[in-house]
Amino acid sequence: MHLSHPTPLQNIMESKTCSRRGILLPFNSYSSHKKDAQHCIFCDTTFPLRNFKGKAVCPTCSQNILKLFLEREVR
Numbered sequence: 001m002h003l004s005h006p007t008p009l010q011n012i013m014e015s016k017t018c019s020r021r022g023i024l025l026p027f028n029s030y031s032s033h034k035k036d037a038q039h040c041i042f043c044d045t046t047f048p049l050r051n052f053k054g055k056a057v058c059p060t061c062s063q064n065i066l067k068l069f070l071e072r073e074v075r
Contacts, residue, residue, distance in 0.1 A: 042068055
């Protein structure tokens, strides 16, 4: 018996043989985000940032976060 609709496995095989197609995703321009730029809460760096407990932290400060907290407690 011949099926008129391809099976899911046939769909996968056909999609692998098709040429790759791109999808365009809309992004807001950087200039629209410039006014909302976040800064590291420790050193005021703006790029690149990570999220630490809901706050923006640069990679350097995130690696030294324990030391930074201890320094603040001593003061």
